[in-house]
Amino acid sequence: MDAQSQRDQDLLARIGVAEIERRDRRRQRRDFRIALLFMAPALLMVCGLLLAPVAFNIYLSLTNWRKFTGLDEFIGVxxxxxxxxxxxxxxxxxxxxxxxxxxxxxxxxxxxxxxxxxxxxxxxxxxxxxxxxxxxxxxxxxxxxxxxxxxxxxxxxxxxxxxxxxxxxxxxxxxxxxxxxxxxxxxxxxxxxxxxxxxxxxxxxxxxxxxxxxxxxxxxxxxxxxxxxxxxxxxxxxxxxxxxxxxxxxxxxxxxxxxxxxxxxxxxxxxxxxxxxxxxxxxxxxxxxxxxxxxxxxxxxxxxxxxxxxxxxxxxx
The missing domain is CATH 1.10.3720.10 (MetI-like)
Incomplete structure (x- = not known):
């Protein structure tokens, strides 16, 4: 067994496998929050310019709206x-x-x-x-x-x-x-x-x-x-x-x-x-x-x- 493997074994014996798994999960959550922060501008643009208009159009198709005066009653299909x-x-x-x-x-x-x-x-x-x-x-x-x-x-x-x-x-x-x-x-x-x-x-x-x-x-x-x-x-x-x-x-x-x-x-x-x-x-x-x-x-x-x-x-x- 080389020196690196011996150090790994000592670390596992000292802090335990459960603690290492908790550290890994915390690191993954931190990395996900950082990635989400960087992606936030693109996600806002996609939601604001694509998903929201599509959802509004679907809802609009279920009403009897005819003019730019607000939504009228819901009429279904x-x-x-x-x-x-x-x-x-x-x-x-x-x-x-x-x-x-x-x-x-x-x-x-x-x-x-x-x-x-x-x-x-x-x-x-x-x-x-x-x-x-x-x-x-x-x-x-x-x-x-x-x-x-x-x-x-x-x-x-x-x-x-x-x-x-x-x-x-x-x-x-x-x-x-x-x-x-x-x-x-x-x-x-x-x-x-x-x-x-x-x-x-x-x-x-x-x-x-x-x-x-x-x-x-x-x-x-x-x-x-x-x-x-x-x-x-x-x-x-x-x-x-x-x-x-x-x-x-x-x-x-x-x-x-x-x-x-x-x-x-x-x-x-x-x-x-x-x-x-x-x-x-x-x-x-x-x-x-x-x-x-x-x-x-x-x-x-x-x-x-x-x-x-x-x-x-x-x-x-």
């Missing part, structure tokens, strides 16, 4: 019953599902294609900067810009007229079968730059050894991409999917600027429906109920994605 019985809510929910799917499929597909193409191309940085520029623009400005592109006498119709040799006068944002694809194309144009950058970072993190081994074994480019690159890129794609889902649920600027005459339009989403009911019609409590539903849906989707993230992490390891 009446707003939720009214919401689920409103046909515009079903339309907004369906359109939001379309937006979520579109915000996942198209930006990821286009961003992945651009990332693979620009990985080993000359002047790739120039092309990357050009593709990323729309991301730094405000969504409202992008909506106004593309509103004039899609106008009956806008750039798109003029270009189609020049190509076809006939006068094209399509109201892209005024027809139910074209307004959603038009706004989705604008959304993809703005967000694909960020998706491309994230995927490029994921590609750079992939080790070269598995790719070189597949090439030595005679695998084609497509086989290498499908069986080597894509599985190793799955964690990055999952992160991009999470960001895309959140963007699909909360998209508002483009829909509000480029659409018109809500509700009843094909581009009506839950976020737009909430804003229309609360700020246009003055039904603040009803709008709060819509916001609660949006939050619950986002939490459920995020929980499912967290489970998928854990499964992917186990597969990669």
């Amino acid at each position: 009446t707003n939720y019953q009214r919401m689920f019985g409103n046909p515009f809510f079903g339309e907004a929910l369906f359109n939001t599902a379309i937006w979520v799917v579109a915000s996942i499929v198209f930006p990821i597909a286009v961003g992945l294609g651009l990332a693979m193409f620009l990985r080993n191309v000359r002047f790739s940085n120039t092309f990357k900067n050009i593709i990323f520029i729309p991301r730094i623009l405000a969504p409202t400005a992008v909506g106004v810009l593309w509103f004039y592109v899609y106008a009956p006498q806008g750039l798109l119709n003029r270009g189609l007229s020049m190509v076809s040799g006939q006068n094209v006068d399509i109201g892209w944002l005024y027809q139910s079968n074209t307004v959603t694809p038009a706004i989705i194309a604008t959304f993809v144009w703005q967000t694909v730059g960020l998706v491309m950058v994230l995927i490029l970072l994921g590609l750079q993190a992939i080790p070269r050894d598995p790719i070189e081994a597949a090439q030595i074994d005679g695998a084609s480019r497509f086989q290498t991409f499908r069986h080597v690159i894509l599985p190793l890129l799955t964690p990055t794609l999952l992160v991009v999917t999470i960001l895309s889902v959140l963007a699909g649920f909360t998209v508002f600027d483009l829909l509000w600027v480029m659409g018109a005459s809500y509700p009843g339009q094909r581009s009506l989403s839950l976020a737009v429906y909430m804003y229309f009911e609360a700020f246009q019609k003055g039904s603040w409590a009803f709008g709060s109920a819509v916001a609660v539903i949006i939050g619950l849906v986002v939490l459920c989707v995020t929980w499912i994605q967290a489970l998928l993230q854990q499964r992917v992490d186990r597969m990669v390891r």
Whole structure:
């Protein structure tokens, strides 16, 4: 037994195990109070700016408050019953599902294609900067810009007229079968730059050894991409999917600027429906109920994605 072990044994014999455990508990409580003191400003900000407004919004959805004159009587789940019985809510929910799917499929597909193409191309940085520029623009400005592109006498119709040799006068944002694809194309144009950058970072993190081994074994480019690159890129794609889902649920600027005459339009989403009911019609409590539903849906989707993230992490390891 060395000298340190002998001193430990002497200390245990002198003060006892129970006293050492009490000292450890006192030290842990002291460390916790010190850590809580340092975290107090952040906890106050989270409670004041996040938790308290969420709790107030939930309570507000259970009242019949319509104006900034104070809370009226408690009415329970009446707003939720009214919401689920409103046909515009079903339309907004369906359109939001379309937006979520579109915000996942198209930006990821286009961003992945651009990332693979620009990985080993000359002047790739120039092309990357050009593709990323729309991301730094405000969504409202992008909506106004593309509103004039899609106008009956806008750039798109003029270009189609020049190509076809006939006068094209399509109201892209005024027809139910074209307004959603038009706004989705604008959304993809703005967000694909960020998706491309994230995927490029994921590609750079992939080790070269598995790719070189597949090439030595005679695998084609497509086989290498499908069986080597894509599985190793799955964690990055999952992160991009999470960001895309959140963007699909909360998209508002483009829909509000480029659409018109809500509700009843094909581009009506839950976020737009909430804003229309609360700020246009003055039904603040009803709008709060819509916001609660949006939050619950986002939490459920995020929980499912967290489970998928854990499964992917186990597969990669």
